[in-house]
Amino acid sequence: MKSKMVLLLPAILGLLWVAPAVAGDHVEAAEEYKTDSETGLIKAPGFDTVKNNCTVCHSARLFTSRGYTRKIWLEQIRWMQDTQGLWEFSPEVEEEILDYLETFYPPS
Numbered sequence: 763m764k765s766k767m768v769l770l771l772p773a774i775l776g777l778l779w780v781a782p783a784v785a786g787d788h789v790e791a792a793e794e795y796k797t798d799s800e801t802g803l804i805k806a807p808g809f810d811t812v813k814n815n816c817t818v819c820h821s822a823r824l825f826t827s828r829g830y831t832r833k834i835w836l837e838q839i840r841w842m843q844d845t846q847g848l849w850e851f852s853p854e855v856e857e858e859i860l861d862y863l864e865t866f867y868p869p870s
């Protein structure tokens with residue numbers, strides 16, 4: 763009897779430990795990443811590109827405080843390119859920026 767208890771206890775403890783980890787699978791993607799203390803941007807794939815291109819004229823907080831669809835993010839970029847002196851991006855860089863913004867700063 764005593765030896766069964768010895769086996770059962772770690773099993774129960776193991777279950778308690780695993781359960782929250784499984785439930786946690788559904789957390790927002792953004793919660794798995796750290797936030798850059800300098801810019802406030804989420805440190806996820808694309809972070810460096812966004813930091814280098816999007817925090818030059820204004821702080822990242824200007825745009826991380828809102829969320830947009832990919833289409834609207836692109837419209838914002840085009841507007842800055844047309845009127846605010848934002849430079850052109852290569853298609854690859856633009857993809858990376860839009861992927862990042864769409865994923866981590868969607869409409870709330």
Ligand code: HEC
Binds near residue numbers: 817824825848
């Ligand atoms: C060449 C300068 C420049 C760069 C680089 C730049 N922006 Fe801007 N952006 C501006 C200016 C100027 C404004 C208008 C600021 C204001 O209204 O006070 C602006 C406004 C915005 C707005 C609108 C904010 C609002 O009030 O609705 C968003 C969103 C935005 N920028 C996102 C970005 C993103 C994302 C990047 C990187 C791809 C970027 N910006 C890079 C100049 C720039």
